Amino acid sequence: MTETPEPVSVRVDLGPRSYDILIGPGLVASAGRHIAAALPRARALVVSDETVAALHADRLLAALESAGIGAALLTLPPGETTKSFDHLIAVVDRILAERLERGDAVVALGGGVIGDLSGFAAGIARRGMQFVQVPTSLLAQVDSSVGGKTGINSARGKNLVGVFHQPALVLADTDVLDTLAEREFRAGYAEVVKYGLIDRPDFFEWLEANRAAIFSGGAARVEAVAASCRAKAAVVAGDEREDGDRALLNLGHTFGHALESVVRYDPARLVHGEGVAIGMALAHRFSVRLGLCSGQDAGRAEAHLRAAGLPTRIQEIPGDGFTVDALMDKIAQDKKVSRGALTFILTRGIGRAYVARDVAPDAVRDFLNQELAA
Amino acid sequence: MTETPEPVSVRVDLGPRSYDILIGPGLVASAGRHIAAALPRARALVVSDETVAALHADRLLAALESAGIGAALLTLPPGETTKSFDHLIAVVDRILAERLERGDAVVALGGGVIGDLSGFAAGIARRGMQFVQVPTSLLAQVDSSVGGKTGINSARGKNLVGVFHQPALVLADTDVLDTLAEREFRAGYAEVVKYGLIDRPDFFEWLEANRAAIFSGGAARVEAVAASCRAKAAVVAGDEREDGDRALLNLGHTFGHALESVVRYDPARLVHGEGVAIGMALAHRFSVRLGLCSGQDAGRAEAHLRAAGLPTRIQEIPGDGFTVDALMDKIAQDKKVSRGALTFILTRGIGRAYVARDVAPDAVRDFLNQELAA
Numbered sequence: 001m002t003e004t005p006e007p008v009s010v011r012v013d014l015g016p017r018s019y020d021i022l023i024g025p026g027l028v029a030s031a032g033r034h035i036a037a038a039l040p041r042a043r044a045l046v047v048s049d050e051t052v053a054a055l056h057a058d059r060l061l062a063a064l065e066s067a068g069i070g071a072a073l074l075t076l077p078p079g080e081t082t083k084s085f086d087h088l089i090a091v092v093d094r095i096l097a098e099r100l101e102r103g104d105a106v107v108a109l110g111g112g113v114i115g116d117l118s119g120f121a122a123g124i125a126r127r128g129m130q131f132v133q134v135p136t137s138l139l140a141q142v143d144s145s146v147g148g149k150t151g152i153n154s155a156r157g158k159n160l161v162g163v164f165h166q167p168a169l170v171l172a173d174t175d176v177l178d179t180l181a182e183r184e185f186r187a188g189y190a191e192v193v194k195y196g197l198i199d200r201p202d203f204f205e206w207l208e209a210n211r212a213a214i215f216s217g218g219a220a221r222v223e224a225v226a227a228s229c230r231a232k233a234a235v236v237a238g239d240e241r242e243d244g245d246r247a248l249l250n251l252g253h254t255f256g257h258a259l260e261s262v263v264r265y266d267p268a269r270l271v272h273g274e275g276v277a278i279g280m281a282l283a284h285r286f287s288v289r290l291g292l293c294s295g296q297d298a299g300r301a302e303a304h305l306r307a308a309g310l311p312t313r314i315q316e317i318p319g320d321g322f323t324v325d326a327l328m329d330k331i332a333q334d335k336k337v338s339r340g341a342l343t344f345i346l347t348r349g350i351g352r353a354y355v356a357r358d359v360a361p362d363a364v365r366d367f368l369n370q371e372l373a374a
Numbered sequence: 375m376t377e378t379p380e381p382v383s384v385r386v387d388l389g390p391r392s393y394d395i396l397i398g399p400g401l402v403a404s405a406g407r408h409i410a411a412a413l414p415r416a417r418a419l420v421v422s423d424e425t426v427a428a429l430h431a432d433r434l435l436a437a438l439e440s441a442g443i444g445a446a447l448l449t450l451p452p453g454e455t456t457k458s459f460d461h462l463i464a465v466v467d468r469i470l471a472e473r474l475e476r477g478d479a480v481v482a483l484g485g486g487v488i489g490d491l492s493g494f495a496a497g498i499a500r501r502g503m504q505f506v507q508v509p510t511s512l513l514a515q516v517d518s519s520v521g522g523k524t525g526i527n528s529a530r531g532k533n534l535v536g537v538f539h540q541p542a543l544v545l546a547d548t549d550v551l552d553t554l555a556e557r558e559f560r561a562g563y564a565e566v567v568k569y570g571l572i573d574r575p576d577f578f579e580w581l582e583a584n585r586a587a588i589f590s591g592g593a594a595r596v597e598a599v600a601a602s603c604r605a606k607a608a609v610v611a612g613d614e615r616e617d618g619d620r621a622l623l624n625l626g627h628t629f630g631h632a633l634e635s636v637v638r639y640d641p642a643r644l645v646h647g648e649g650v651a652i653g654m655a656l657a658h659r660f661s662v663r664l665g666l667c668s669g670q671d672a673g674r675a676e677a678h679l680r681a682a683g684l685p686t687r688i689q690e691i692p693g694d695g696f697t698v699d700a701l702m703d704k705i706a707q708d709k710k711v712s713r714g715a716l717t718f719i720l721t722r723g724i725g726r727a728y729v730a731r732d733v734a735p736d737a738v739r740d741f742l743n744q745e746l747a748a
Contacts, residue, residue: 089459096530124498127525127536128615151501156470162501163537241502 027173032067047118091121111137112144119150123165138188142228187273195231201351252279258330281312401547406441421492423452465495485511486518493524497539512562516602561647569605575725626653632704655686
């Protein structure tokens with residue numbers, strides 16, 4: 001067994017709900033020790049999907065057992081459709097069937113779908129159990145596992161049902177990212193870039209210099225995940241329930257969600273991170289058009305996304321359906337829209353994003369017309 | 375239209391989640407004004423059951439309309455079985471279908487079932503909407519509408535799934551209690567008595583002197599509800615998520631839940647407040663047996679419950695099934711049981727209850743043997 005370095009620790013500062021994110025290689029294998037330290041005497045239910053469980057569940061269960069943590073495993077089908085009331089009920093029922101108490105832990109081993117679903121189940125079983133995230137995708141490590149947002153989809157839209165339920169611990173094992181498909185890693189990287197573009201120009205510059213190293217693993221990858229978690233933790237600590245500045249995390253997401261919605265969340269056409277990449281490029285070009293941002297900065301943001309193999313234009317999405325009317329309709333339905341006024345995250349340059357709450361729908365329409373004609 | 379006095383206001387002090395409970399006559403008719411003051415520009419979904427809606431929904435909807443609050447009504451079947459995942463999903467879907475936003479309100483018009491269910495729906499739709507309680511039973515006015523506990527039942531037990539979600543406002547209209555069946559009013563009164571028995575001996579003495587006036591309505595009823603809400607608010611403010619002293623509110627409930635469970639929650643045999651009345655009498659007699667409480671105090675508690683028409687002995691419940699083994703099995707399953715040790719609320723006298731976390735199961739068993747042989 002090789003010696004693994006001590007993980008990097010990022011504190012999410014939320015008063016009595018504060019917790020640590022540990023980031024580094026080998027954390028699945030040492031999960032038992034870390035969970036036992038955070039939650040003494042807890043038992044656990046590990047929730048995973050079939051794909052991830054086949055790769056990592058045995059190792060995690062062995063780690064829990066070796067730390068004296070009795071654990072059961074619940075495996076669900078992979079994919080976004082698992083974020084449903086039916087699967088929520090199944091997870092809650094299993095928690096109760098295992099007679100877990102409030103101090104026991106639901107452990108999410110998987111990507112955003114598993115994290116969102118099992119965090120929601122942990123938030124409502126016995127009115128709130130302990131919850132541990134072991135995110136296995138880059139997207140989950142740098143975004144969905146940090147901040148306490150949990151939820152499922154409704155027939156009326158994505159993530160419309162859920163709770164804020166903070167985990168007791170997050171273990172981001174950077175080794176497991178080696179098992180991701182290249183496309184999935186790239187998609188997660190879009191969210192990493194996002195933190196630089198929001199308000200960390202130095203981090204963006206560091207990413208420009210270290211992109212290849214991050215993709216190949218090692219210390220640069222650990223640092224990229226840790227810096228992303230620090231960035232998100234800082235925003236979440238200032239606005240736990242998304243009443244204010246947390247909206248900055250939606251950079252690229254209003255356009256991105258509209259694109260995902262037009263393709264009906266078909267991952268063959270577009271995955272979330274790709275939508276965010278295109279959305280961020282659109283937000284920058286829209287800001288240029290509004291005279292807020294220099295064309296040079298917008299070009300630099302776009303160039304970095306392209307270098308990482310990410311799309312930056314609507315026309316890169318295979319298939320059709322991208323009309324101005326269809327996109328405007330989706331944008332108007334977005335749950336961040338408040339009483340008619342359109343809220344967008346716009347930017348004054350690299351790392352200078354801000355929340356604009358008064359964007360005229362006609363300005364968005366004109367911009368999209370230009371984009372689709374290009 | 376008769377002049378109604380200004381309602382009594384009780385503040386529940388929970389930092390950013392603080393809210394007022396207004397108590398008095400005529401509050402359904404003035405609900406629009408109070409809700410508009412607490413939640414400016416909110417729209418609303420009123421959730422009720424068929425029985426309560428027939429009596430009060432028209433008046434509430436008219437009050438909302440006259441205050442400029444657009445409101446829809448969702449009516450569900452009455453009864454405990456409505457606290458299910460199926461009905462939860464129906465309420466959430468209606469909230470989303472009405473396109474209510476986070477600042478809009480779910481208004482619960484009903485007893486504990488409607489309050490628990492719609493509070494849960496409000497807690498998870500869009501990860502938390504505004505919530506207003508208009509409790510129409512005495513039990514809901516003095517207990518379930520205060521404190522933010524929401525939830526539904528699972529096949530594995532009652533109230534095992536839910537969230538803590540504080541309302542923005544509670545409107546306890548003491549006039550609507552005139553529409554309650556006598557048995558239901560008495561059952562709610564058991565929870566009023568509980569607050570005196572926990573730690574308010576002066577209130578208990580006041581109840582002994584004013585019981586008849588409270589049952590007939592008017593100022594004494596308003597004061598009884600207000601004092602109960604103040605008592606519960608004080609406990610909740612000190613322990614929002616039931617980690618400590620909030621357990622005192624379970625006086626009579628461990629025995630009471632076991633009795634309810636044995637009769638399978640058949641309201642023809644036993645309703646919750648009756649179970650609590652018997653449970654409180656048992657807790658006092660158990661405390662006498664353990665040498666903690668004088669027989670005189672236990673007799674006084676029991677005498678007041680009997681004077682209110684409430685049962686105080688297991689043998690008063692119609693039907694059979696009350697064996698020591700059956701009761702011990704239910705007590706061991708209670709969710710407040712932690713890792714084998716039995717937790718009971720015991721008492722050193724009227725208004726001197728405390729949390730005992732180390733009660734020997736054999737002592738409970740011996741006591742129940744004595745009770746059932748009596």
